[in-house]
Amino acid sequence: MADTKRNNTIAGKVAMPKTTDGAQAALPDTxxxxxxxxxxxxxxxxVAPQSQIYEGTIYTTDPITNLVVLDTRLASSSTDPAKVKEQPSDFxxxxxxxxxxxxxxxxxxxxHTSESDVASARPAISAVNLARLEKRCEDKVRELKEQERNRGRGVSKEGQAIFxxxxxxxxxxxxHNTQIIAADAVIxxxxxxxxxxxxxxxxxxxLIRIKKVLEGERRKIREREERERKDGTGTGASTPTGPRKGG
Structure with a gap:
């Protein structure tokens, strides 16, 4: 009887949330x-041994993984709700x-008086920053275009590695076709x-400077290929294999 009573007390403590006015919502589990x-x-x-208290808005729950997501950004009764929504979420x-x-x-x-409000509560959807999304899209398009410009067509893998x-x-x-133009001066x-x-x-x-740089980079490529051969991890990515087909 004592064990049963103790278990019921613990279950009640865990599963029955209290509102600030002392009312209890009789819910079956946490x-x-x-x-x-x-x-x-x-x-x-x-829970112990690292018991801590967190305050935040319940964002969502997942019954499969038994996870609860809490948005812990600061808020108080005296805070302007509009300003609270402007704060970045901290999940x-x-x-x-x-x-x-x-x-x-x-x-x-x-x-605080209606239990039905608890069941139907939903977090507000934050406004979408369209300007930021457009900038991210433009940056990504610019990045992809730059990658395309840097990709040689009909060149060897070693040529691309040097580029x-x-x-x-x-x-x-x-x-310029299959030629590398370096420093706008050397072909x-x-x-x-x-x-x-x-x-x-x-x-x-x-010309002298580019030759020195090219000599150093070719030496690095050879040393890297030699290490890869010894380690058995070489892919032949920098080994000349003739012109690539297509673009």
Whole structure:
């Protein structure tokens, strides 16, 4: 009898949330109780040994994973609701097993007298920042166009690797058919060796610099290929295999 009484007391503590005016919602278990309070603001206490108290709005629950999602952004009765919605959400996830008990602080409708309001409460949908979405879309399109411009057509894999290496060290390069134009002054023809670099007489300083950079990058490619062969992880990505077909 003592054990039964103690278990009932614990179950009541966990499963029956209290509102701020002392009323209790007679709900069968913790998950159902929280699910019926979606949109309400609650105080939630986690179990020991790291027991902590969190306050926030119940965003959603998942009966399959037994998760509760709480939006813990700050709010108070004196805060302008419009300003509260402007605050960025701060979501925290809890498993039902981690919840010792919870207390309803405020219903979503602001009415503390009706249990039906708890069941029908829903979090408000935040406004969509269209300007930010458009900017993200434009940035992504710009990124994809840049990737397309940097992709050589009909070039060897080694040629593409050399082009990408120049880009990584911030040397201006672009493709002209299968030729790499470096620093707007030097032409690097296939198969992209140091002796394949060409520059006009007035661009000899740039030609010398590009040759040194190209020699260093080709050496790095060879060393990387050698390491990959020894490790057995080589993919042959930088090994010349003849022109690629298509675009």
């Amino acid at each position: 998950h159902e109780a929280i699910a019926k309070a979606i949109g309400a603001r609650i105080k939630l206490t986690t 925290k996830f809890f498993t039902i097993a981690r919840i010792q008990h919870f207390q309803i602080v405020a219903l979503a409708s602001g009415d 990408d290496a120049f880009k990584r060290i911030n040397v201006r390069v672009h493709w 690097i023809k296939a198969p992209y060796r140091v002796e394949d670099c060409v520059g006009t007489k007035d661009k000899q300083e740039a």
